[in-house]
């Protein structure tokens with residue numbers, strides 16, 4: 498039985514759909530009880546970002562050494578930089594009984610599914626491709642060529658959404674945050690019900 502262990506929650510989806518925005522909304526809510534796993538990356542620190550808060554910023558050499566040492570649950574090369582989820586923090590936090598939340602791109606989520614099939618996988622989807630493109634343009638961080646590439650990548654990624662446990666449409670940030678929180682609550686209730694049934698069956702078998 499695993500009831501003492503925390504749940505691993507994975508929020509993923511195409512670039513520009515609003516993963517970072519929804520994640521921030523979730524963690525700005527004092528009612529949120531899950532722990533955020535801070536990723537490691539080799540990308541440059543942006544203005545206002547703090548090492549150890551937004552990311553652990555690493556050199557390429559250091560990141561590759563950590564890959565060699567098997568220190569990641571998953572890692573991916575995204576637009577020329579490495580991103581990865583540190584294994585120790587996630588495992589230790591779940592062992593203590595806390596839920597751990599990952600906000601990662603689609604390739605990384607695929608790797609997590611292989612290692613933690615019991616995790617909760619939530620795909621954040623745009624209301625439509627036009628709005629996805631508008632968000633990428635509106636964010637102002639990518640050139641028109643990069644946006645074109647991200648849209649074509651998004652079309653491929655959207656086809657994978659049926660592999661997830663839940664799809665949340667990010668039409669409104671607050672609504673999407675609420676949906677994610679409800680899904681986590683529901684998953685806890687479902688897990689408790691399954692474990693209670695298992696316990697009953699075990700009692701019957703043992704008597």
Ligand SMILES: Nc1nc2c(ncn2[C@@H]2O[C@H](COP(=O)(O)OP(=O)(O)O)[C@@H](O)[C@H]2O)c(=O)[nH]1
Nearest residue numbers: 516517536572573575580581582600601602605
């Ligand atoms: N696979 C993986 N992806 C990550 C991780 N951390 C962040 N990402 C994803 O990497 C992508 C780029 O993140 P970032 O450079 O912060 O840019 P932005 O989110 O597009 O502003 C986003 O889709 C994040 O969800 C991680 O540990 N592993």
Ligand SMILES: Nc1ncnc2c1ncn2[C@@H]1O[C@H](COP(=O)(O)OP(=O)(O)O)[C@@H](O)[C@H]1O
Nearest residue numbers: 512513514515516517518632636667668669670
């Ligand atoms: N529900 C929403 N409605 C309108 N704009 C949104 C919504 N969610 C996010 N955005 C905007 O879309 C852009 C991309 O969001 P971001 O969180 O950076 O995406 P991701 O982390 O998935 O790449 C940002 O400019 C953000 O303000």
